Amino acid sequence: MPVYVNDKPVELGSQRWNCIQAAQQAGVFIPHYCWHEALSVVASCRMCLVEIGEWKDGKVVMQPKVVPGCQTPVKDGMVIVTGEYDRRDPTLPPLPYDPAYLQAGPPGSRAKKAQADTLEALLLNHPLDCPVCDKAGECLLQDYSFRYGRSTSRMIDPKNTPPNKPHISSKITLFTDRCIMCTRCVRFTREISGTGELCVVRRGHHEEIDVFPGRPLENKLAGNVVDLCPVGALGSKDFLYKQRVWYLHTRDSICSRCSSGCNIYVDSNKDIVYRLRPRYNPQVNGHFMCDDGRYGYHFTHAAERIRRAGLLQQPSTSASNDPDYPMRRWLAWPHLVSRLRQSLQSLGQQPQRRVAVILSPFLTVEEAFLLAKALRSLAPQAQLALGPVPVVGDDDRYPKDVHGRPVEPTRFIIRAEKCPNRRGVETVLRYWTGQVTPAEELLRQSWDALWFAGGYPEAAVVEAALPSHWSAPPLLVVQDLFPSPLTEAATFLFPATSSFEKEGTFINAMGIAQTFPRAVRPLIDARSELQLAHELLERPGLVQAAAVRRELGRAIPELAHLATIDPPAAPERIELATV
C-alpha cells in the first residue's frame, strides 16, 4: 500500500523512512532543525510536526495530536498531512478524511499552527541580529520564519541575553543568544568525532551550549558544527565578517588536502575563495569534511605564490662573473611556450640525451595524461615518474573514544596521504610506462632535462624530496605554486594552479574518480597545466577538459567512464552588488 503525503501517493518499498524522508519522496518538504540524517534522532525542536492517520473502513482516520515527523517511522498505508497541505498539488483528489477531523479545521491546520508556534517560541529569546549575523541569508531560522512563521511578535518582555562564548574554540565562536538548542553540534562531537567537547549547561530557557572547563572544542572535525548549526550561533572565526553569503559564488569541488577526496562547496567572490563547506556524498565523505581541508584553502591566495612565467637568463659567456646573473626574465606566455617546445624537440631528436618528467599527485588525471602525452610526443625517450607523495602520520579515524583511540564503526577518515590524486596519476603513468617510478629515484640521477609538474601547496614537500647534493640539469622546467630550490633553479618557470582554479578529475584513496569544475579563475598570468600541455601539442585555442577526458577515456580502459562525465556548468548568477 502506498503512503500518502498531502494526498499524494508514494510507493516507498521496503525502505525504512521517517515522515520527513517519505515526504521528500513525494516532493513535500517538512522543515526540521534537530533532525540530521547523520545524527541520532532527538525529536526536540518540534519544527517537523505533522499530522498522521490511517485508513479505516474506507476513510482516513487521523490522530488527534501532532507528531514529530523525524521520529515517526512510516508504515504502509500511512497518511501524512503536513502544515503545507494548503499548498499541495490541487489536481490531486482529496482523500476521504474522517468528517470529524475536517470539522476541526482544514487538513494540516493543526500542524501549521504547531509549526508556527514552534517558530514563535524559538524567536522569543532570539536577538534581532540578522543585520550583523554571519548566517543571515542562509539561516534556517530566517527561512522557516519567513515561510512557516508569523510576521509579528507577541513577546513584549525582555529577552534573555546570555554572554557570547568566543573561547569555546580557537576556530569557532558561539553567539550564545542565537542558539536554538537543536543540539546538532553536541551530538556531532559525541557521535561523529567522538571527542565530546560540547555539552548543554543550565536548564529551561536559560540553557546554553558550552564546553567543559579547560577542554575547548579542538578536534580535526570541529568545523562541521558550524555547517550543522542551522542558525548563526556557531560561527567560523575564519569566515566571520568576511562576506555576506549572498555575494558568494558556490561551486562544487573536491578537497585536495588528502586522498579521501571529500566533496566540497567552494564559496568565493570575485575569484577569491572565502569558505569551503562539505558537500554530501554518501560514498566518500558523507556530510562532513575535516578542518585541515576546510581551512586549507588559504594557500591559494598566499602572497608568496609564483605569479608569472619566466625564463632563467644565463650570462652570455660562461666565464662571466656578473653578479646579476643568472636572472629571471618574465616573458610573455606564447614566447615561452614556443621556446620551450623548441628546446624539447631538439632533445627529442637526440635519443641519447636523458629526459625526465615528474608528475605530482596534485595534478588532475587530465593534466597528467596530457602532459605525459605532450612530453612523450616531443621527447619520446622521456622517463616518467610520480612526484613526491606527502604522507603525515597514519590515517586518522573517527569517532574517537575518551582516550583518543578510534572506535568502530568508522564514520570519518582523514588520510595520512596528503594529496588528492596519487591513484589517478599512477593510472596515467602505468598507461604510458607500464609502471610507477617514484620521483625520488629519478632525482638521484643526472639528467639533460627535467620537467617537474608540481602544484604542491607546501614547498617543503618538494624540498624534502631533493637529494642533499642535487644540482639542476641544463634544462629544468618547473610548474609549481610556491618557491622551492627547484623553482629557483628552473630554466623555465610556470605558475601552477590550485585545485580551485582548474577543472579536472581526482581519483581518491578508495579509487573513486571525481570530476570537478573550476571554482575560481587562476591568477591573472597563470594558465592551467592542461593549457600548457595543450599548447605544447600545438593544439589551437583553449583546452577543453571534457575533450581531454574523452581522449584519455579512449586510451585508458580503466578510465573509459570518464569520457562521458561533464561537471556541472556554472549556475546562472545575478550580480547583486559589488564589494
Add this chain to the structure above:
Amino acid sequence: MSYEPVLLARIDKPNSQRLEGYRQDGGYEAFARVLRELKPEEVVARVKESGLRGRGGAGFPTGVKWTFVPKGHPGPIYLAVNADESEPCTYNNRILMEKDPHQVLEGVLISSYAIQARVAYFYIRYEYGEAYRTLQAAIDELYQAGLLGRNILNSGFDLDVVLHRGAGAYICGEETGLIESLEGKRAWPRIKPPFPAVEGAFRKPTIVNNVETLACVTQILRRGVEWFRSLGVPPDPKNPRDLGSFGPKLYTLAGHVNEPKCVELPLGVTVRELVEKHGGGVWKGRKAKAVNPGGISMGFLRCDLPLKNAEGTEYDIPLDFNGPLRAGCLGLGTAAVTVIDDQTSMIDVVHNVCQFFSHESCGQCTPCREGTGWMLKIMERFRHGRGRREDLDILLDVAERIGIIPGTTICGLADGAGWPVKTAIRKFREEFEQAIRDATVSRYVRTLETVAAH
C-alpha cells in the same frame, strides 16, 4: 467508618526502619512465600488482578506494565525504583522510605522476582538525605540477612539493590529522564518508543515503579488481591475504558490547611472530606479557594465552582483516578493536595507555579523550554501590576499548546506546566482581569524576587 492504615501502619513504632522489627511484624514472609510458591508470572498475574495502578503520577496499571518486558528476554532486566519524588507538596514516598524502608524493599524484592530482574536501581531524590541513609542501612541489613545477594533463601534467585542518589532536578523523576540520569547523563527524557520496559537503562528492559507502588505490591502479596480490591472505587460500568481505582493511597496535605500531613485512605475520598476532616480545615478560619488535587501539575480545582452533571462543587470531587478529570484537571497525579485560601492571589500562585516549571524544564523541547519561560515572564509582569488582557490569551494559548497531549513535547512536564496555568485562568479569569484593571502589584514582589531557586 474509620480506616485502619496499612501502608503507614508501622511508621510510629520505635525503630520502625529496622529489619528486626519489620520481621517481627511479619515482614518478608510474603517475599519468602512468593519465592517458595509462586512462579514469576504468577506474581505478575496477581498484581495485574489486583488492579494496582502506579502511584507515581500516571496511574498506569502496574501488572500490565510488567508484562511489557519482552517474553523470554535473556536479560539483564532491571527494576528502577522511582524515588525522585519532586512534585511540589508531595512527600508520601519520603515517609515510607524514612519510616518503613523494608516495606518498600520487600516490594522491590517481590517485583524484581516477578520481572526477573537481577539488579534493582533505587534512584532517590538528592535532597532526601535521611531517607538515603535509612535505605542504605536497610539494604545493608538485607545483605547481612541473606535477603539480598546470591541464591536468596536457597531459591536460586539473585538480586542486588543499588541505591543511587539523584541529580537534583524534578525532571529526574520522569522515568526516562531517571534512566538517563542513572546512566550518568543529563536527565533529558527520551523519546518513546521504545518504552523503558522494552529498552531502558543501559538499553535493557527496565521497569520503573514508584516507591508507594512497590509498597502496595508488598501488601498485595501479603494480604491478597481480594483485600486490595475491597478498597477504593470499582470501574465505572458506563465507561469501558475505566480501570477502577483500587487500594489504599497516601494523600499528602499541604498549603493552607491546619494540619498539613500525610494520610492513608482508600482511593476515592473527596477533597472536601480530606481537607475538612483529615486536615483540620483551612487555616486561620479562612475558606478554601482553590485546590490542587495531585501536585501542582494537575491544575486547579475551584472550590465554589458547581460540577457539571453532578451535585456539589469541584471541592466535592473524589480523589480517585477519575475524579480530577471531571473538573478539568490532568489527573490524580501524586495525590498531593495543596489548599489555597481565599486571601491568596491566584496571580501569586500561578507565578510561583510558572517559576517552578520554567526552572525545572529540562530545556530539550522548544515548546516547553520557551513556553515555560515566556509564561513566567508574563506572570512576572502581572505581579508588578503590568498584566494586559492579551496576556491572558497568550497564556492560554501557550498552556494549551505545550505537552505530550497536543503532541508538541517529549515528556509530560510540559503538560503539567500548562495545566495549572490554563485551569487557573479559565476558573479565576475575573481575578486576573481585576488585577489588570487595578494594576495590582503583588504583596510578595520584593521579598520573593530575591529568593533564588536552587
